[in-house]
Each structure stands twice: as structure tokens, then as C-alpha cells.
Amino acid sequence: MFLALDRVGLRYPGSAATAGAAKPLALPSTTADAGKSRAAGQAVHQVSLSLSAGQIGVLIGPSGCGKTSLLRCIAGLEQLESGRISIAGEALADAQTGLHLAPEARRIGMVFQDYALFPHLSISDNVGFGLRHLARSERAQRIQQVLELVGLAHAAKRAPHQLSGGQQQRVALARALAPAPRLLLLDEPFSSLDVDLREHLSQELRGILQASGTTALFVTHDQAEAFAIGDVVGVMHQGQLEQWDAAYTVYHRPATRFVADFIGHGVFTPGRIVEGEDGPLVQTPVGQLKDIEACALASAFPGGRCDVLLRADDIVHDDLAPVQAKIERKIFRGADFLYTLRLASGEQLMAHVPSHHDHQLGEWIGIRVNVDHVVTFPAQN
């Protein structure tokens, strides 16, 4: 593995036992989650992850979960309390031996939300700032190369204030890429930009990183951005990495209840795993779910009782369906509505419904489930 973090822990100096305590969760912790709560006062707790050369990893999680702190550990801006970090087999930091390579010796590039270009320097001089050790012609060539990579070769002579926010952020990216870092860390680089531009830039960024063969770790709050950019997506919660997987797996096979709740729209509904004729199936208030290949066996939960994750895209509006649900809330999202629905039995569901199905609040509509991946957790009540 190119980048490897092994049980990395960080505690900020002066953090009391209760500092950095967990923020309230949207859902109460499960038994499994409870056993892993953040070690008191630790901003990062036992985080292990790896990236192959050229891969792009994305960290996502709620505010205060430790994403920036983890990047700071990798960059060498914080001393590890525990664990080890290495790049291409070379240790950068090791809490056990006390090794802590200085940030400038790590050959790691950084791009932050505040792109902080030097206002009095031209774009070209901004990009060449970290290349002063190179001969003049070599330096000019490299500046040209990375400006071309980010599509701004034509703006080399301009001043930062003559560029738009998105262009300035591309310059910041070019500046970070210019010294050919072994790893690029990006901390919410697009968060001050408007939504359209963010979407555009995140697609561009992936192309630029791939074209330059750069290994990168990217932090964002934005799920769509995480999925658009990452080869691997990590979900952090209370200083811990709850899952580190392909985006598809994080979405369809969330490892913990927290990940299931944090990613996508959905609800947990009570279910019961029973032995059917063709193997186990899950009974839910909206019908039986049969595709349960990866589902825990009935014996894993007392009496087969479980909570089933039903995402908004698992619930299909169908006028002919025998199950009816009442529309309690609706959010127009352009291509579709996000409906919050209530069954007669009291359970709540969410559904993405194409926006030409513009029903009124309080109306009852037919629904059916269409679940490819059945995800179950121990029942909470």
C-alpha cells in the first residue's frame, strides 16, 4: 500500500477527559456503536486506512468528527498519540518510536478551503513559489505544465484578483501539484464556492489528479462530492473511521448504523428475519424482502428481530401497489420529490418520486419496495 495509517490516534494538548465529546447523534447508538465510542478527549481514535498509489480517498463525516485533525496528522502538523503513518513503506510518524518527520520533509501537498494565494504575485509566481530550488528554465516549464493541467495556462501573467473564485482554487491546486508531492491533502477546497461550480470542479479535480497520477486524500461534508471524487470513501464519526470502502459499498452495504443513517436518505423500519422456502427472508411493514444474500442469519438477532434500512430509492411509488402510505412532507428536488410517508401501521418511510407525480400533502399513494441490498441491524427497541 502507498499510504498506510495504522491505528492513528491524536489528542490535542490540554484536552480534558470530556473535551471533544460526542455531538448528539441523529439516532441513538446501537450496541455495536456503543462499544466503540470515542476515547475521552481524543480527536482521532485508532484510525487505520490505506490508499494505493494514484488512488483518491475521500473522508466524510459530521462537523467535529476529526477529518481535519486526521489530515493534520498526515501532514505532520500534529504529533501522534498512537499509531503509525507511512508512505511507500517509509515511516513518517510512529508514536511508539517517537518518530515525527517535519511537515516539509514529508513531500505532501495541501489545498485548503481558503486558497490563500499571494495577492501581489502573478499566477505564475504563485504556482512557482515552492519551486525556487529549480533552475529558471526548469521552473518555468513546470509552472507551464501544471497550469496547463488545470486549464489556466492563458492566465499565467494575471494577478489572483483578476480570476474568479473557481479559477483561484485551480491555481491553488496547481501550486500544490507543482513540486510533485507524493500525496495531496485537500480539506474542503470547494466549500466556499457555489454549488454549480463545486460540481464542475469536483469532476475536473478527479481528472486532474488522475492525469498527474497523484495520490490524494480529500475531506468534504458533501456526499455527492465524495461519491464523485473518491475511489475509496471513508465515513468518520467521533474520531473514528466507521467504514473505508468503495462508494458503492458504503451506500449499499453500510458497515454500521451510523454510516447507514449518515449516507443517503432513509429510515430504519422494524423487520423480522424468518426462514422461507428458499432461504431466509425479511418481513417488513411494506412486504417481504427476499434478496438477502448478505443479510445476517435469523439466529444473529434474538427472535430474528431487526431494523431494516429502507432508503428513499428503495421505495417505489406505484398506483397499483396494495400498500398505501400518506404523504406527510415533500421536498421538491428538481428531477424528483423526496416524500416522507407514513404507513397506516405508523411506520415512517421516505421515497424519491419523479417530480411529475406531484401529489398533495395528506394524500395516500401506493408504494412497493424494490430493494437490491437488504441491510439489517440489531433492533433498537
Ligand SMILES: Nc1ncnc2c1ncn2[C@@H]1O[C@H](COP(=O)(O)OP(=O)(O)OP(=O)(O)O)[C@@H](O)[C@H]1O
Ligand atoms: N487545535 C485544537 N485544539 C483542541 N481541540 C481541537 C483543535 N482542533 C480541533 N479540535 C477538536 O477536535 C475534534 C475534531 O475536530 P476537526 O476539526 O478535526 O473535525 P472536522 O471533522 O474536520 O470538523 P469540520 O467538518 O467542522 O471541519 C473536535 O472536537 C474539535 O473541537
